[in-house]
Amino acid sequence: xxxxxxxxxxxxxxxxxxxxxxxxxxxxxxxxxxxxxxxxxxxxxxxxxxxxxxxxxxxxxxxxxxxxxxxxxxxxx
Numbered sequence: 001x002x003x004x005x006x007x008x009x010x011x012x013x014x015x016x017x018x019x020x021x022x023x024x025x026x027x028x029x030x031x032x033x034x035x036x037x038x039x040x041x042x043x044x045x046x047x048x049x050x051x052x053x054x055x056x057x058x059x060x061x062x063x064x065x066x067x068x069x070x071x072x073x074x075x076x077x
Contacts, residue, residue, distance in 0.1 A: 003070045009055035010066050014077050019047045025076060026050060032072040038065050040073075 003012045016022045026042055029052070033039050043051040052073060054066040 003067075005062055008061045009053045010062055010070050011051065011053045012070070012073075013049055013051045016048045016050070022048050022050050028076045029073055032069060032076075036065065036069055036072075038069050040069065 001012060003010045005011075014022075014025060016025060022044055026044065029040065029042065038054075038056075041053045043053075045051065054069055055061065056063040056065055
C-alpha cells in the first residue's frame with residue numbers, strides 16, 4: 001500500500017505478523033522522527049496493525065518534510 005494524501009495529511013497502514021512486530025516497528029520509527037524533529041501520529045489497532053499519519057502542523061498541510069519521513073518509515077517496514 002502506498003501513502004495516501006487526504007485531509008491535509010499523509011496516511012498509511014502497516015500490517016505485521018503479531019503485536020510484538022508492530023510494537024518493534026513503532027519503536028524503530030522514533031529514530032528518524034526524532035532526528036528530523038518531525039513526529040507522526042501513530043495508532044496501533046487490531047493487535048498487529050499500525051496506522052501512521054504525517055502532516056506539518058505549522059504549515060497546515062503536507063510538505064516535503066512529510067514525504068521525506070514517509071520514505072524513511074517505508075525503509076523500516
